[in-house]
Amino acid sequence: MKTDQELPETQVSRTRAVGWLLQRLTGVGLVLFLALHFWVQHMPTGFLATAEEYRTIMRELGEADPGFAGAVAEGKIKEALPGEHVITSRKVLERLQNPLWKTVDILLLLFAVMHGMNGLNNVLGDYIQRPLARNIVLVSCWAAALLLSLQGLVSIMEVGNW
């Protein structure tokens, strides 16, 4: 088994440099996308339902679907507390109706997955020396990135109508 030292030096350092650069580029993008994501999904803005809005949404969805009403009756879907802002499917749908928001969410997904899996690969590369093991890690990280991206894309694309 060849070690790092025995491989052509340029080859090892080039893959590592690409990983290093990719981490920085995706990191910069994530600052913007994560800030937006936090603002719309975790802060009390119109992108979440107020307690009153959530009560209406629960009632309407319950009337349309007995399964939904059942989940409410069993306490699996809970009313909002006073002053609470709730993430809810209808508000997500409204937001994703806008192509710009849908694009932002897709970019957030792809950047986060790439940054996360490339970061994982960079970390593991620090502790794993054998070239074969390194290649297995590299391929696994990118395979995981591909699967996660596809799964996330399906979820996003199913919401809204384009």
Added chain:
Amino acid sequence: MGAWLLHRLTGLFLVVYLVLHIMGLRSLADPASFEIYVTTYRNPLFKAAEVLLLGTVAFHAFNGVRIILQDMFFRSDRHKLLLYGVLVLTAAVTLIGGYPIIYPYFIAPLLP
């Protein structure tokens, strides 16, 4: 060294969370499952965890920006100062962003 380790640990933690998060979003396909999914995240324990998650992201993000800027523009005698800046910004964002998150669960019940 401490900052390096913390950056690495927060990064790995966020990867685990990201995978769970993306898998959880499959429930968006059906309103009832999505509301059930969201409801499991709406209790005092998870609201506290949400603020911790915010703190984790905020540290990793500000520290990541510090690493990038430092590599490009700053002499090493400025690095300590930049790190303090990261800690202050992390604390500020976590407190300011965390307040509305925990308000209905921990603060409103205490008010008369």
